[in-house]
Amino acid sequence: MANPTDKAILFDASKCTGCRACQVACKNWNQRTYTRTDNNGTYENPLELTSQCWMRILFNEPEKRPATDDELYWYFTKYQCMHCTDATCVKVCPSGATQKYKVSDGDSEAWLVKTDPKKCIGCNYCVATCPFQACRYDAAEKGIFRCIMCFDRITNEPDAFPTPEQAGLDMKNQPDPYPTRNRPACVQTCTTGALDFGTREEMLAKAEDRADYLKQNGSKNAQVYGLDQVGGLHYIYVLEDEPDKYGLPAKPTVPAGVHVWETLVKPGAPWGGLALVGLVAAAGAGYVINKRNEGMERKVQGGGD
Ligand code: SF4
Ligand code: SF4
Ligand code: SF4
Secondary structure (H helix, E strand, C coil): CCCCCEEEEEEECCCCCCCCHHHHHHHHHCCCCCCCCCCCCCCCCCCCCECCECCEEEEECCCCCCCCCCCCCCEEEEECCCCCCCCHHHHHCCCCCEEEEEEECCCCEEEEEEECCCCCCCCCHHHHHCCCCCCEEECCCCEEECCCCCHHHHCCCHHHCCCCCCCCCCCCCCCCCCCCCCCCHHHHHCCCCCEEEEEHHHHHHHHHHHHHHHHHCCCCCCEEECCCHHHCCCEEEEECCCHHHHCCCCCCCCCCHHHHHHHHHCCCCCCHHHHHHHHHHHHHHHHHHHHHHCCCCCCCCCCCC
């Protein structure tokens, strides 16, 4: 299970207005470029995660609108890598490129899933087996991309923040120019309070309180999501209804073959005599998996990125 002092992000769907400022902030901070898309009659944009778009806001339109005076109604969801405790992508990676990295700010820790492009062999096993379909391979950049929980921000990595001298500022007697530097870009940008960041324990407590409040105020199905899915997610959600209404799998499943692969085939596995078979399989399967994953998540083309 996840460590209570791990860092986590809280998304409160009941406070989200779908403005997508978080999506833009993610792109901006992580220096991702735009890609051309077409309007397909939805506000979602783009319609699936890409190597250039690591998170996006889903506009889930309910078949039956809850009792409300609003003409329009959506269940908004912030969708990205969930930084699973039992991360499938880490389990299946045959080259050790995708790993969990421990970062610490002194009081608490975060275990972030990241891929080292230098080690990635492009087999796409992580892409094929991720229970949230949340990582993407980029052939041009030769690497796997996903939300990295802004590790450079939350650890105050010096390169991420220019010194006052570099920024040409006279900082004598001035307040810290980056007072919220240790918050992820998406969290920092949200103006409605739908996003929060802290230890997983704190985020879960806040989520439970909010879900209780929503239950007492008309949302009888209000609930917390992320507590124990895939060993516990490092994104915690407050939902006003069942997860499937938000495009979230109630019980995200890890393909059965992952356990066989991890135990018998993966190089370095306990029964690693089959390691060579594993490498050949990894390389050979890449093309097939790439084809399978074309158009995963939401298959419709459209929107504008
Ligand atoms: S959501 Fe997918 S890519 Fe992210 S940690 Fe979990 S298995 Fe890996
Ligand atoms: S934590 Fe950082 S990388 Fe992840 S979605 Fe937010 S802005 Fe993007
Ligand atoms: S910035 Fe906040 S309100 Fe806007 S879409 Fe993101 S989570 Fe929702």
